[in-house]
Amino acid sequence: MKKATITTLVGATLTLLASSAFAECNISAGSVRILGNDFDSIRTVTDQAKTCASAETTVRVNLTTEHKNIQVPALTITPAEYTVALIANNSISPLLSADLVRPLNDLVEKYGQDLLPNQLIRTGDDVVAIAFMGNAQHLFMRGDILDELGVEPPATYDEIIDVAEMIRSEGIMEYPLAATYEAGWYLAAEFVNMHLGMGGQFFEAGSAQPALNNEDGIRTLEMMKTLTEYMSPEYLTVTADEMKQMYLAGEVAIMNQWGSMVSGHLGEDSGNAQISEATILAPAPTVNGSSTPAAALWWDGFTIAKNISDADAEASFQAMMYGIRPEMAQQNPTAATWLIKEFDAPESAQGVLQTARLGARGYPMSPFMGYMHAALGTELSDFMQGRESAEQALTDVEASYLASVREAGLAD
Amino acid sequence: MTHKTFFAFIFPSLLAMILFIALPIGSIVIQSLHVEHPRILVEVENCGPFGCERETRVDTQATQALQDEQPLGQFNGLGTYFDRRHLATEEVSHIFNNNEGFQDIVRQMYNLPFYKALSFTLVYTFIVTPLGMALGFSIALAVNAIPRFLKGPIIFFSLLPMIVTPLVGSLILFWMINTQGVIGSNLQLLFEDPDLSLRASPLLTWITLIVYGVWSMAPFSFVVFYAGLQTVPSDTLESAKIDGASRWERIRFVVMPHLIPLATFVALVQLMDNFRVFEPIVGFSAEANATSLSWNIFNDLRGQVDQQYSSAAATSVLTVFGVVVLLMPVLIRLWRDFNRKA
Numbered sequence: 001m002k003k004a005t006i007t008t009l010v011g012a013t014l015t016l017l018a019s020s021a022f023a024e025c026n027i028s029a030g031s032v033r034i035l036g037n038d039f040d041s042i043r044t045v046t047d048q049a050k051t052c053a054s055a056e057t058t059v060r061v062n063l064t065t066e067h068k069n070i071q072v073p074a075l076t077i078t079p080a081e082y083t084v085a086l087i088a089n090n091s092i093s094p095l096l097s098a099d100l101v102r103p104l105n106d107l108v109e110k111y112g113q114d115l116l117p118n119q120l121i122r123t124g125d126d127v128v129a130i131a132f133m134g135n136a137q138h139l140f141m142r143g144d145i146l147d148e149l150g151v152e153p154p155a156t157y158d159e160i161i162d163v164a165e166m167i168r169s170e171g172i173m174e175y176p177l178a179a180t181y182e183a184g185w186y187l188a189a190e191f192v193n194m195h196l197g198m199g200g201q202f203f204e205a206g207s208a209q210p211a212l213n214n215e216d217g218i219r220t221l222e223m224m225k226t227l228t229e230y231m232s233p234e235y236l237t238v239t240a241d242e243m244k245q246m247y248l249a250g251e252v253a254i255m256n257q258w259g260s261m262v263s264g265h266l267g268e269d270s271g272n273a274q275i276s277e278a279t280i281l282a283p284a285p286t287v288n289g290s291s292t293p294a295a296a297l298w299w300d301g302f303t304i305a306k307n308i309s310d311a312d313a314e315a316s317f318q319a320m321m322y323g324i325r326p327e328m329a330q331q332n333p334t335a336a337t338w339l340i341k342e343f344d345a346p347e348s349a350q351g352v353l354q355t356a357r358l359g360a361r362g363y364p365m366s367p368f369m370g371y372m373h374a375a376l377g378t379e380l381s382d383f384m385q386g387r388e389s390a391e392q393a394l395t396d397v398e399a400s401y402l403a404s405v406r407e408a409g410l411a412d
Numbered sequence: 413m414t415h416k417t418f419f420a421f422i423f424p425s426l427l428a429m430i431l432f433i434a435l436p437i438g439s440i441v442i443q444s445l446h447v448e449h450p451r452i453l454v455e456v457e458n459c460g461p462f463g464c465e466r467e468t469r470v471d472t473q474a475t476q477a478l479q480d481e482q483p484l485g486q487f488n489g490l491g492t493y494f495d496r497r498h499l500a501t502e503e504v505s506h507i508f509n510n511n512e513g514f515q516d517i518v519r520q521m522y523n524l525p526f527y528k529a530l531s532f533t534l535v536y537t538f539i540v541t542p543l544g545m546a547l548g549f550s551i552a553l554a555v556n557a558i559p560r561f562l563k564g565p566i567i568f569f570s571l572l573p574m575i576v577t578p579l580v581g582s583l584i585l586f587w588m589i590n591t592q593g594v595i596g597s598n599l600q601l602l603f604e605d606p607d608l609s610l611r612a613s614p615l616l617t618w619i620t621l622i623v624y625g626v627w628s629m630a631p632f633s634f635v636v637f638y639a640g641l642q643t644v645p646s647d648t649l650e651s652a653k654i655d656g657a658s659r660w661e662r663i664r665f666v667v668m669p670h671l672i673p674l675a676t677f678v679a680l681v682q683l684m685d686n687f688r689v690f691e692p693i694v695g696f697s698a699e700a701n702a703t704s705l706s707w708n709i710f711n712d713l714r715g716q717v718d719q720q721y722s723s724a725a726a727t728s729v730l731t732v733f734g735v736v737v738l739l740m741p742v743l744i745r746l747w748r749d750f751n752r753k754a
């Protein structure tokens with residue numbers, strides 16, 4: 001009796017799931033295989049896409065922080081190991097350079113009624129990816145400390161330095177600032193933020209030649225160095241997760257943190273309700289009298305592999321469109337800064353959205369940028385520790401970058 | 413033993429060595445001599461959620477034709493070995509022609525990634541190997557002297573650093589030396605310096621890594637030396653005792669000479685192990701202050717979105733070369749011992 005009930009129940013649920021999924025995704029048949037980075041907002045999307053599985057359609061998902069390292073080999077073989085690669089503006093470049101991405105123009109026309117025009121990532125005439133969420137580093141500040149000092153929340157780096165000086169001289173904190181300056185990827189990302197805010201360029205127009213060693217580059221480094229005077233001396237080992245711990249331990253008053261980590265700081269499980277409540281979110285600060293926020297804008301999106309059958313490509317596109325449908329964003333408003341239609345952004349997404357609205361520039365989607373980022377990550381730490389001049393650091397970055405792009409066949 | 417029987421005995425291991433050691437090294441050498449084909453670049457307008465920018469991209473079809481013709485890439489000879497990220501011959505000769513004395517040469521050389529990595533790797537190897545062996549030997553002597561029933565638990569605890577995965581071990585220590593961690597905050601109290609941080613200055617980072625290295629390397633020496641101690645002839649020890657030799661004299665003149673061949677073996681293994689130091693650098697987020705050859709290889713392959721195979725291959729070959737040079741004295745010594753016995 002009991003067994004029969006369970007079987008009926010399971011059977012009924014399965015039928016329900018299958019039929020509802022089948023009805024909503026409208027996939028006739030195919031195999032969907034998704035590869036992507038592993039974090040909560042991505043999981044929200046892929047969990048939805050998974051429900052498209054039916055008798056004729058299989059959906060397999062592999063989310064891993066190692067996705068960047070396996071995506072090129074996995075998509076090179078025919079048929080590709082994965083039909084969908086979830087990427088961001090930096091990780092799409094290796095796929096584009098190896099010609100592994102399917103142009104989506106016809107699929108967008110057929111199934112993309114719910115897409116906003118700015119979700120389409122184009123290079124030339126081809127739609128190569130669909131973006132579904134945005135991200136950027138922006139300001140997290142302790143409102144209680146600013147109130148205590150009686151100052152307005154700072155909006156430029158110069159104001160931040162003034163406030164930091166006040167916090168120090170009032171004896172509230174010795175090191176009121178923090179940034180993700182861990183040598184390597186994080187430090188380079190912060191350089192990119194500041195350099196974009198300075199209005200700087202990374203490459204000479206239309207070529208792989210670096211264009212860092214100039215006034216903009218030096219000003220960028222000097223501002224970064226000035227800020228470190230107000231940071232805990234171990235700043236070159238601080239990652240985003242480390243910074244979150246420091247902030248929630250009450251050691252930091254103002255920091256430039258990732259928008260995707262807002263819920264970890266303000267949510268119920270932040271571990272320090274007092275600090276969470278006192279936190280003010282604001283767009284990334286501007287610098288050097290410019291009106292552009294000093295932050296690179298990032299998007300996360302998906303591409304469809306080239307080396308797969310048309311049927312699988314169609315099924316994959318449909319499954320992903322189901323994963324990023326407007327209702328998904330409405331049901332999970334705090335999960336990410338969705339770039340999806342009809343998304344009513346809550347307070348937690350405002351930091352990123354306002355940074356974008358103020359005209360921050362996107363992280364460069366260029367085949368050289370990955371090499372530049374790597375060179376910045378390894379060559380800037382000597383300067384940050386005061387062991388060499390800004391000019392020397394930038395010369396080193398350019399030399400190291402040129403050696404890499406030469407090896408990659410991107411420059412002579 | 414006939415040649416045929418000898419060959420039949422040795423063949424399986426010979427095959428395994430060719431398959432798993434010689435071939436991979438050969439492929440790395442070939443890889444290091446090639447770089448990727450020149451890519452054909454075109455300028456396009458890239459558009460995204462935050463507007464459009466004119467950017468360059470690779471003309472994949474034109475590049476593909478070259479790639480199909482020569483899948484290995486373009487032959488580059490020793491070019492990769494001599495570029496700035498490796499031996500940096502051009503930069504080095506420039507440094508020797510333009511400098512302000514010895515200190516300036518050292519400073520400028522340290523600015524080149526390969527020499528920066530090499531200097532830490534060598535310092536680490538030559539400090540950690542003897543200290544680790546000395547610590548292991550003293551633990552072995554101590555354990556050998558304690559009552560039997562205590563030996564089991566003490567041996568287990570002494571082996572812990574070796575059982576813990578290096579990455580996990582270094583991460584745990586990293587959290588402990590954090591300024592909020594138990595070691596970090598106690599050091600601040602001890603030296604009455606609220607800014608003291610083991611992670612901030614290069615010197616302290618090097619010391620931390622070396623201390624960690626000694627801690628994690630000692631158990632191996634301990635195990636081998638402890639086994640060796642069981643083979644020390646007890647009559648020689650007893651007669652030394654009757655002759656009035658102190659404990660130190662017995663160790664110095666009986667135990668140590670007996671263990672010398674063992675020490676050569678331990679030194680060999682430890683030199684190789686320490687030369688490929690890698691995990692603590694990742695675990696301690698120490699790349700700003702200390703890099704090693706292995707870390708450079710890792711950074712080429714896993715640092716960013718692009719993989720730089722030729723650069724990693726060249727560093728690997730240089731590392732293999734370094735290991736051979738490093739082991740030369742020990743190998744010569746072994747060879748001599750072997751000849752003497754024969």
